[in-house]
Amino acid sequence: METTLQPPVSPQVTAACPDHRPLPLKVALPLAVLAGLALLVALPPYGLWWLAPAGVALFAAAVHRRRLRAGFWLGALAGLVLFVPLLVWTSFAAGWLPWMLLSFAQATFMGLMGLAFAWTSPLIDRWRWTWPLVAGLLWVAMEAGRDRAPFGGFPWGRLAFSQDDAPALRLAAYGGAPLVTFAVAAAGGALVALAWRAWRPVPRVRRPLGPVLGFALVAAALIAGPLLAPIAQPGGETATVAIVQGNVPRLGLDFNAQRRAVLDNHVAGTERLAAEVAAGRQKQPDLVVWPENSSDIDPLRNTDAASVISRAADLIKAPILVGTVLRTDKPGDIENAGILWNPVTGPDVAQKYVKQHPVPFAEYMPLRPVARLVTDKVDLVRNMLAGDHPGILRTDRLAVGDVICFEVAYDDIVRDTVKSGAQVFAVQTNNATFNEAEARQQLAMVRLRAVEHGREALMASTVGVSGFAGTDGRVHDASGFNVAAVMVRDMRLGGTTTLATRLGHWPEVAMVASAVAAMAGALPLRRRRRTTQQVGPQAGDDGTTEAR
Numbered sequence: 001m002e003t004t005l006q007p008p009v010s011p012q013v014t015a016a017c018p019d020h021r022p023l024p025l026k027v028a029l030p031l032a033v034l035a036g037l038a039l040l041v042a043l044p045p046y047g048l049w050w051l052a053p054a055g056v057a058l059f060a061a062a063v064h065r066r067r068l069r070a071g072f073w074l075g076a077l078a079g080l081v082l083f084v085p086l087l088v089w090t091s092f093a094a095g096w097l098p099w100m101l102l103s104f105a106q107a108t109f110m111g112l113m114g115l116a117f118a119w120t121s122p123l124i125d126r127w128r129w130t131w132p133l134v135a136g137l138l139w140v141a142m143e144a145g146r147d148r149a150p151f152g153g154f155p156w157g158r159l160a161f162s163q164d165d166a167p168a169l170r171l172a173a174y175g176g177a178p179l180v181t182f183a184v185a186a187a188g189g190a191l192v193a194l195a196w197r198a199w200r201p202v203p204r205v206r207r208p209l210g211p212v213l214g215f216a217l218v219a220a221a222l223i224a225g226p227l228l229a230p231i232a233q234p235g236g237e238t239a240t241v242a243i244v245q246g247n248v249p250r251l252g253l254d255f256n257a258q259r260r261a262v263l264d265n266h267v268a269g270t271e272r273l274a275a276e277v278a279a280g281r282q283k284q285p286d287l288v289v290w291p292e293n294s295s296d297i298d299p300l301r302n303t304d305a306a307s308v309i310s311r312a313a314d315l316i317k318a319p320i321l322v323g324t325v326l327r328t329d330k331p332g333d334i335e336n337a338g339i340l341w342n343p344v345t346g347p348d349v350a351q352k353y354v355k356q357h358p359v360p361f362a363e364y365m366p367l368r369p370v371a372r373l374v375t376d377k378v379d380l381v382r383n384m385l386a387g388d389h390p391g392i393l394r395t396d397r398l399a400v401g402d403v404i405c406f407e408v409a410y411d412d413i414v415r416d417t418v419k420s421g422a423q424v425f426a427v428q429t430n431n432a433t434f435n436e437a438e439a440r441q442q443l444a445m446v447r448l449r450a451v452e453h454g455r456e457a458l459m460a461s462t463v464g465v466s467g468f469a470g471t472d473g474r475v476h477d478a479s480g481f482n483v484a485a486v487m488v489r490d491m492r493l494g495g496t497t498t499l500a501t502r503l504g505h506w507p508e509v510a511m512v513a514s515a516v517a518a519m520a521g522a523l524p525l526r527r528r529r530r531t532t533q534q535v536g537p538q539a540g541d542d543g544t545t546e547a548r
Contacts, residue, residue, distance in 0.1 A: 170226045432459065
């Protein structure tokens with residue numbers, strides 16, 4: 001009998017195996033939208049912090065195994081869903097165009113992260129246990145980029161700032177905001193690794209329970225485990241500090257036309273506090289803190305403004321930290337400053353802090369000649385000069401680290417005040433041109449900074465929300481929004497220097513370097529996958545297979 005030999009069968013990629021394909025585009029698109037929504041409502045004023053890991057998981061699932069271009073656009077879509085509503089308050093003062101430009105710029109970073117997630121997909125497929133690690137590292141790297149670029153960056157909406165009521169907040173004492181972000185994103189990576197098996201089962205293959213339980217334990221440890229982490233304790237010595245929230249006649253841009261009324265409101269609030277102290281109903285403060293722009297009239301050049309501030313300081317018998325706008329010898333140039341105003345002796349020009357990080361397009365105009373070609377309204381923006389040293393102001397009783405408005409979002413500015421000797425730190429802010437949501441987002445940052453550096457903190461706003469934060473992140477004596485209020489509290493001075501303060505930016509540097517290494521490690525795996533796919537069909541971005 002004659003035997004016929006059959007030619008050997010060439011190896012093929014099994015097109016029917018769904019485990020080698022991305023999720024269908026009709027699934028990935030809603031996942032990207034849901035990711036943006038989850039990340040949005042995790043942040044104040046909603047405060048559903050536990051949705052932040054879920055948002056990361058949805059994001060990672062949407063872009064996993066996609067082509068790079070699709071990963072970018074899905075990531076950018078999630079970014080738009082997050083940032084357009086999150087930053088709506090920027091439109092109140094500047095209109096819709098800057099709001100949209102800022103939102104699209106931030107969404108671009110999310111798009112680049114989506115591309116990076118897609119790029120590292122072969123690495124995750126090869127070693128599924130790396131998914132939490134890669135998710136955490138890539139998210140930290142993305143935030144590091146948008147915290148610094150363009151024009152000094154804009155760190156609003158970081159994962160860490162959604163965790164003001166979460167156990168993960170305690171990790172700030174060990175690695176700052178980057179470590180908190182890493183823990184939240186890594187928890188999301190563990191969740192998506194756990195869920196991916198349910199989404200993409202391989203037919204007729206029994207899955208071992210070990211990896212499933214492992215990812216569940218990793219997610220639980222990252223979300224709840226920080227409760228076991230000790231936090232820094234404040235010092236034993238105390239000083240009594242008062243916040244005066246004077247309020248404004250009207251919210252909005254009219255604030256700038258109400259300068260004298262705003263100053264008078266803060267003077268009146270201080271005088272009422274002085275009457276309470278004289279009557280024995282309130283403690284004598286060692287320091288009174290007024291917010292940013294509480295005297296938008298330069299009191300070093302205007303004798304009327306100087307006179308009423310001096311009267312308030314004399315009545316309260318304590319130095320006042322006044323937030324003011326100082327004119328310079330060059331017309332159009334100004335400084336956003338905090339200055340100590342003492343009883344009897346008046347302003348102490350040696351105890352002055354000038355804001356180091358003015359906001360581009362709002363407090364100064366980058367590329368002014370180029371911008372003027374687009375619109376002549378650029379000349380409405382004055383030129384705010386940047387300060388050149390940390391905000392450390394010393395009274396007879398305490399050393400205050402002064403941070404002005406959005407500067408609280410920048411890691412190094414707050415850290416520098418503590419390293420310069422701040423026993424407590426104060427955030428002077430003006431929310432009159434924004435809304436309560438922006439104020440509560442800012443207060444969440446103050447809470448994180450208090451934990452991060454082991455220093456009690458306060459936020460003083462023209463309209464609210466003002467209040468104190470302990471080294472455990474809890475808020476005390478918070479005011480309402482758009483009301484006049486005075487709050488007095490004994491603040492504990494100094495305390496343990498946290499690991500985060502000592503390490504500075506190095507944890508973030510190490511994580512960004514590790515993210516770059518993960519991207520590089522995915523390159524040979526991508527080349528190997530491309531070679532393998534040349535002999536068989538490949539999954540397209542819609543989840544179907546297509547020949548190559």
